[in-house]
Amino acid sequence: MKWLFLVHELQGLKSSARVRIWRNTKKVGAILYRDSAYVLPYSKENMESFQWILSEIKAVKGHGAIFISQSADGKEDDELKNIFLKTAGAEYEKLRERRDNLQMRFEQLKKSSSLSDKLLKDLQKELGQLTYQFQETSETDYFHSPMAQEVKHKLSILNKGLLSNIPTDSADKLLVKHNPKDFQKKKWATRKNIHIDRLCSAWLIKRFIDKAAQFEFAPENSLPKDALLFDVFGSEFGHRGEDCTFETLLKIFQIRDKALLNISEIVHDIDLKDKKFNRPEAKGIDIIVRSLSKYFNNDNKVCEIGFLLLDGLYYYFKTSRNIQVNLKAFDEVAK
Secondary structure, three states, X not given: OEEEEEXXXXXXXXXXXXXXXXXXXXXXXXXXXXXXXXXXXXOHHHHHHHHHHHHHHHHOOOEEEEEEEEOOOHHHHHHHHHHHHHHHHHHHHHHHHHHHHHHHHHHHHHHOOOOOHHHHHHHHHHHHHHHHHHHHHHHOOOOOOOHHHHHHHHHHHHHHHHHHOOOHHHXXXXXXXXXXXXXXXXXXXXXXXXXXXXXXXXXXXXXXXXXXXXXXXXXXXXXXXXXXXXXXXXXXXXOEOOEOHHHHHHHHOOOOOHHHHHHHHHHHHHHHOOOOOOOOOHHHHHHHHHHHHHHHOOHHHHHHHHHHHHHHHHHHHHHOOOOOOOOHHHHHHHO
């Protein structure tokens, strides 16, 4: 197989510059091979990553070059793969230990009847941080460490346990808030054959959270492990209490927009069928989205057309003068 090597010279540079370059190599998952070069499996994306790091090196008067190499036999490939697997395994092991400690604290609090709303929210916040770090590790787990599925499963079990202890009327208060700036250029995934909540949530992510988002649609048991999951059972970005995924995303990312809240009410009425908001637009939009899904039978095409329709709907609500939405409940959640 093909490999990328970044050979560099950092002697004479300030320690802060060396540390910054080291962090950048770690961020893209490169490993230091035989103390002479950083290496990554060859891909267009990894080439761009090394080119970016090389530009950083040259910007601080360092020297370096990128080479593409292919081993003569499989022995060298296996050696490199094992180093990557060992590195990823060590990161997963750290996450597993932290997750197990969090699980132990959770069970001790439940056993002693000391699990207050505040402590439950703190546990959720820590789990959110672990889940985010798991996603970061997964993105550079190039050879699919066998520990990945184990850690993912354990995180999911803890997430379900925490969610099961949230009273319905307290679900909003216990949401862990995120800044969209921390979720840029990510891969997002959900179940295939999308309908209203998944389509509108993907649109919300693309337009208001992560403009460079990439989407994958697959059967629930085949969703990519290196993606942020949405509208999937047990995922952070899914149904919470009485909220559909679209509503959860608005609250988690603290997006305060009257036009989007109008759309969220429509999505809720279609998805949950409880007529909570009794939106007159719901029936028509439901028919349109179902028609697109049946006509194209292609989730990416449904998103392409559906996003344009949602852009128009957003523009309508944004420019209409007589639209009124009560933001009081949302403000309470955002505090």
